[in-house]
Amino acid sequence: MQQMIRSGMWLAFFAAILAAWAWLYMMATGMGVDLIGRPGAMAEAMRGMDPRMDMYMPMAEFGPLFAMWAVMMAAMMLPTLVPTLRAYEDLMVSAGATRAGWLAVLAGYSAVWVGVAAAMAAVQLALLYAGVIDMLGIGTTRVFQGGLLIAVGAFQFTRAKEVCHGVCHAPAFYFVGRWKPGVSGGLRMGAALGAYCAGCCWGFMALGFVGGVMSLLWMGAATLFMVIEKLPQIGHAVVKPMGAALIAAGAAVLAWPLMMGG
Known part of the structure; x- marks a missing residue:
């Protein structure tokens, strides 16, 4: 029975991730954006609209934008939580963790x-x-796009990134050092881990303003890299190289007009 409950909870967890990606796909294609974020005729016309126009535009309203970002968070961040939930499961015998606590962490x-x-x-x-x-x-200008790439890349080298990534990369050590039992403890630990994760990954969310927040290619690439960052074997090894790559990309964006003779 316990194994069936465990399997059901994990299946529901992964089903929620798939549902979030499906919703984002339908939203993007419904707006005329293809899988790599290129706008079709309808989306291209939308890009030039003035948000101050006297008409209802979902992408200029807080409610629809909040719903979009909330689903995007589920699609992108829940996959990165798998090592944390597995680490909590490993403590179910030795530390008295429970399935209810597992749900509370989530x-x-x-x-x-x-x-x-x-x-x-x-x-936004x-x-x-x-x-x-x-x-x-x-982003409407190369200065903004290039500057954001450089800023996010530079953050990869900071002490704040190191501390937040250290917790996200090794959640078992966090649980052992700051264990809190029961459902309330699971909620508190889950919220703390979420805060560390937000501190670690905020930059990859912000980079949506470079490639477009409706680009499934960007979202997929960012999700993949955030998952890799949390892998125990190679997570630490990719943080700074990615920072260097982002800084180089930002410099290239800023220098592109000069290289083209503009």
Whole structure:
């Protein structure tokens, strides 16, 4: 019976991830954006719209943007939680962890990322009305795009990234050092792990404003890299090389007009 419950919980967890990706796919294609984020005729027309126009535009309203970001958080961040949930399961015998506590860890972690979704929606609206990004969430200038790439790349070398990544990379050590029993303990630990994860991965969310927040290619690539960052064997080895690659990409974006003679 316990094995059936465990299998059912994991199946529901992965089903939620697949449902989030399916929702994002339907939203992107419904707006006329293809799988790699290239806008079709309808999406291209939307990009040039003024958010101050007297008409309803979902991508210029907090509610739809918040829903989009919340589903995006589920699609991108839940896969990175697998090592954490596995580590919690390993403590079910030795530390008295329970299935209810497992769900509480998931709930606490998700609650933090819902908060991040609200913050990202607010940032997107502010950037949109400032003219920094367009209606599809794509930066309107090379200065913004290149600068954001460099900023996120530089963050990979900071002490804050090191501390947050250290916790996300080795959740078992976090559980052992800060164990809290029961459902309330699971909620608190899940929320704390979510906060560390947000501190570790916020930059990859922000890079959506370079490639477009509706680009499934960007979301898939960012998710893959965040999962790799948390792998116990190679996670630490990829953080700084990715930072260097992002800085180089940002410099290339800024220098492109000069290289083209513009």
